[in-house]
Amino acid sequence: MTDIAQLPKPALDVRDLQVALALASAGSTARAAALLHLTQPAVSRALLGLEGKLGAQLFERSPRGLKPTAAGERLLSGARELLVSLVELESRVAAPAPPARLRVVCECYTAYHWLPSTLMSLRTVAPDLEVVLDVAHTAAPVSALCAGDVDVALLTTAPIDKGALRERNLFSDEVVFVLAPGHPLASKKTLTASDLRGCKLLVSTNTPDAEARWFNRAAFGRKPPKLDYERLPLTEAIIDVARAGLGVAVLSEWIAAPHIRPGELVIRRLAAGPLRRPWRFAYRRELEPAALRLFEALKTAAPRLRIAG
Numbered sequence: 572m573t574d575i576a577q578l579p580k581p582a583l584d585v586r587d588l589q590v591a592l593a594l595a596s597a598g599s600t601a602r603a604a605a606l607l608h609l610t611q612p613a614v615s616r617a618l619l620g621l622e623g624k625l626g627a628q629l630f631e632r633s634p635r636g637l638k639p640t641a642a643g644e645r646l647l648s649g650a651r652e653l654l655v656s657l658v659e660l661e662s663r664v665a666a667p668a669p670p671a672r673l674r675v676v677c678e679c680y681t682a683y684h685w686l687p688s689t690l691m692s693l694r695t696v697a698p699d700l701e702v703v704l705d706v707a708h709t710a711a712p713v714s715a716l717c718a719g720d721v722d723v724a725l726l727t728t729a730p731i732d733k734g735a736l737r738e739r740n741l742f743s744d745e746v747v748f749v750l751a752p753g754h755p756l757a758s759k760k761t762l763t764a765s766d767l768r769g770c771k772l773l774v775s776t777n778t779p780d781a782e783a784r785w786f787n788r789a790a791f792g793r794k795p796p797k798l799d800y801e802r803l804p805l806t807e808a809i810i811d812v813a814r815a816g817l818g819v820a821v822l823s824e825w826i827a828a829p830h831i832r833p834g835e836l837v838i839r840r841l842a843a844g845p846l847r848r849p850w851r852f853a854y855r856r857e858l859e860p861a862a863l864r865l866f867e868a869l870k871t872a873a874p875r876l877r878i879a880g
Contacts, residue, residue: 582624588650598636670701671861676708677725681823728781738853746846749820761842771818824876
């Protein structure tokens with residue numbers, strides 16, 4: 572083992588290097604003092620001490636402020652490398668931080684059709700971020716957030732208390748109409764509100780009342796007509812009834828996509844334009860750094876259904 576007494580003993584320390592870099596960046600002792608959170612006299616004394624240790628003038632004054640001398644330039648180039656190397660050494664030695672754990676819930680079950688596999692893929696690109704689904708709080712995601720039972724909620728219609736929570740717009744999914752090729756409306760490229768008034772609309776029993784109100788307003792305006800809804804408990808049942816030509820399924824593109832096969836079902840949207848349902852990303856304020864990392868990962872993760880014609 573190398574004798575510790577034989578190791579070189581540098582005259583400079585980390586603070587000396589920081590002072591030199593701050594002076595070069597700021598161009599004056601006053602501005603360097605602000606960068607270092609010191610007083611101007613303290614920076615001036617530090618510079619004198621640094622030059623005394625090296626026996627060389629490191630900066631000269633000019634009308635434009637402090638300018639490094641040749642000796643100062645050599646110190647600055649080496650100082651940057653040394654500080655970077657020291658930080659890298661610290662990071663290699665320091666114990667890795669435990670993964671940040673986020674419990675996530677969705678207000679609408681439709682997101683669960685793709686979100687689990689997306690979260691699994693995050694484990695390879697963000698191993699320091701552990702994300703788990705908490706489906707048990709789907710019926711009341713905002714209450715669970717406020718109570719601290721979950722950390723992040725993907726919301727569609729539920730409002731939040733912006734004093735206690737934070738939120739960002741995340742993405743949107745499209746609500747589409749799925750019907751059999753032989754259905755009378757299948758011959759139309761797009762559907763009108765009048766078309767939908769006269770047919771049976773197939774929806775899920777899990778659809779929250781607020782979501783149903785959003786659909787009625789988005790599709791029919793402020794005064795939606797009385798519609799013929801049939802509520803079914805399973806996606807497969809909704810799809811099969813639509814396939815039989817007994818109604819028009821109203822589904823998120825995320826649910827519809829896996830069931831669309833040529834010759835069995837067709838997809839239609841409103842003539843007035845796509846029914847895009849906005850999603851928001853709500854989270855507890857104290858978890859913002861980890862939550863925003865998840866937000867960035869999810870912004871472009873939602874799948875899209877290609878609609879022909």
